[in-house]
Amino acid sequence: MLLLSTFALGVFIGGGSSIFRSEVRKSADAEQSALREGGFTFINPLLECESNPELSASKELKPFRSRINSLVERALEAGTAENISVYFRDLNNGHSFGINDTDKFSPANLLKIPVMIAYFKRAESNPLSLKIRLALDGVENGTQGQTNKPLRSIVRGKSYTVDNLIFRMIAYDDANAFQALYANLPPEQLKKVYTDLSVDYDPAVQDNSLSLKGYAAFLRVLYNASYLNRELSEKALKHLSNNAFREGIIAGTPPGVEIANKFGERMIRVNDEGQERDVKQVHDFGIIYFPKHPYLLGVMTRGGDFKELGKIIRDISREVYDEVYRQSLYLR
Numbered sequence: 113m114l115l116l117s118t119f120a121l122g123v124f125i126g127g128g129s130s131i132f133r134s135e136v137r138k139s140a141d142a143e144q145s146a147l148r149e150g151g152f153t154f155i156n157p158l159l160e161c162e163s164n165p166e167l168s169a170s171k172e173l174k175p176f177r178s179r180i181n182s183l184v185e186r187a188l189e190a191g192t193a194e195n196i197s198v199y200f201r202d203l204n205n206g207h208s209f210g211i212n213d214t215d216k217f218s219p220a221n222l223l224k225i226p227v228m229i230a231y232f233k234r235a236e237s238n239p240l241s242l243k244i245r246l247a248l249d250g251v252e253n254g255t256q257g258q259t260n261k262p263l264r265s266i267v268r269g270k271s272y273t274v275d276n277l278i279f280r281m282i283a284y285d286d287a288n289a290f291q292a293l294y295a296n297l298p299p300e301q302l303k304k305v306y307t308d309l310s311v312d313y314d315p316a317v318q319d320n321s322l323s324l325k326g327y328a329a330f331l332r333v334l335y336n337a338s339y340l341n342r343e344l345s346e347k348a349l350k351h352l353s354n355n356a357f358r359e360g361i362i363a364g365t366p367p368g369v370e371i372a373n374k375f376g377e378r379m380i381r382v383n384d385e386g387q388e389r390d391v392k393q394v395h396d397f398g399i400i401y402f403p404k405h406p407y408l409l410g411v412m413t414r415g416g417d418f419k420e421l422g423k424i425i426r427d428i429s430r431e432v433y434d435e436v437y438r439q440s441l442y443l444r
Contacts, residue, residue: 154349216321221376364429373398
């Protein structure tokens with residue numbers, strides 16, 4: 113609590129609209145809209161839900177969106193990024209907003225989450241499928257192109273269980289583990305995940321792109337335990353909470369706050385008016401378990417420097433956290 117208080121010291125506490133104040137006024141509606149089952153660390157199973165358009169269309173998010181939009185515009189004007197997309201969702205009452213959230217980016221390492229979901233979906237009917245052993249044979253070393261190398265990578269020729277490879281793929285961001293899993297996953301099983309969740313993305317199309325708003329579906333169904341069963345949804349988010357990347361969303365929150373997130377980076381060569389140049393992309397998407405007010409935050413960036421893009425994600429994460437903290441004080 114001391115660390116949390118120190119981090120939040122100096123945050124302006126004043127009047128104005130509050131996303132959480134609206135939750136109090138509409139508590140009856142909120143209770144009727146969603147019934148959830150407690151008792152888990154990372155998931156909050158949705159037992160019953162009735163859509164309420166007034167919640168998602170609330171005008172009380174506009175001041176909050178404006179603050180984040182100002183930060184985005186300053187970064188774009190400074191030239192530290194060419195494109196920035198942001199998606200925020202309050203996981204208690206469904207309030208959400210997006211900034212360029214329909215713009216499409218290369219999803220890069222973020223595609224590891226749907227691969228994990230596909231394997232866990234198969235494990236629901238066949239738990240022994242997670243015990244199958246796979247090896248990295250005849251495949252390039254995918255970690256060579258990673259700016260952030262995995263702390264531990266699988267060894268070529270050595271076999272690992274599917275369960276262990278999934279953990280390494282998510283927690284260590286091991287591209288070799290991803291390659292071994294992807295090579296042994298029937299394409300129709302992966303495509304079914306996208307189809308079932310109505311995500312507009314075809315994994316069979318090379319260099320296909322995906323929007324932040326579309327990607328949000330993967331984390332939402334894990335949090336709600338609405339696609340995988342409770343045990344596997346909890347396990348998936350626990351893997352994500354072990355993510356080794358600490359420079360984006362995590363860097364914008366104080367120590368001790370639980371976060372389940374996935375980071376992705378990619379560099380592509382583009383032809384800009386006859387001139388070829390390298391464009392870098394850095395993305396981070398996760399669930400921040402703010403006490404009593406968990407929220408989902410996704411940021412996708414495109415620019416010329418990996419570190420600068422990581423700082424932009426950190427700054428947006430910090431601004432969002434500070435605002436959630438400020439507004440939560442009205443409920444105390």
